[in-house]
Amino acid sequence: MKVTTREFDVSEHLDSPEMIREYLQATLEEGNAELLKIALGNIAKAKGMTDIAKATKLSRQHLYRALSENGSPQFDTIVKVLKALDCQLSIKTA
Numbered sequence: 584m585k586v587t588t589r590e591f592d593v594s595e596h597l598d599s600p601e602m603i604r605e606y607l608q609a610t611l612e613e614g615n616a617e618l619l620k621i622a623l624g625n626i627a628k629a630k631g632m633t634d635i636a637k638a639t640k641l642s643r644q645h646l647y648r649a650l651s652e653n654g655s656p657q658f659d660t661i662v663k664v665l666k667a668l669d670c671q672l673s674i675k676t677a
Contacts, residue, residue, distance in 0.1 A: 597629035600669070607670060623664050624650030630668065638667035 597603050603626055610622040627635045627650060636643040641663065649656035650664075665671060 594625045594629035597626055603629075603668060604670065611672075619661070620650055620654060620656060621652075623656075623661065624654075626668060627664060635664060635667050639663040 593606070597606060606622060606626065610618050627646060632643050632646055636646055639646070639660075641660065646660075646664070648654055649660050656664075662672075
């Protein structure tokens with residue numbers, strides 16, 4: 584019997600605000616900016632890049648480029664994407 588597989592796509596599982604919040608929280612706890620960029624890209628894909636682009640007033644192309652594997656988003660882009668997701672960063676003592 585032949586087994587077929589496909590690549591895991593986390594964006595297919597980010598289907599609720601709670602799941603998105605937990606995913607972002609876990610990513611932030613890792614303390615890795617690269618992982619945060621990837622997580623934001625996955626969430627934007629799950630929510631719809633067009634909708635996120637409209638909410639941030641940035642072009643889809645800009646978001647795809649900024650949140651891609653080789654992208655380097657500016658902090659204001661990250662903040663705009665988080666706001667579009669109804670999320671915000673907070674600081675707590677480690």
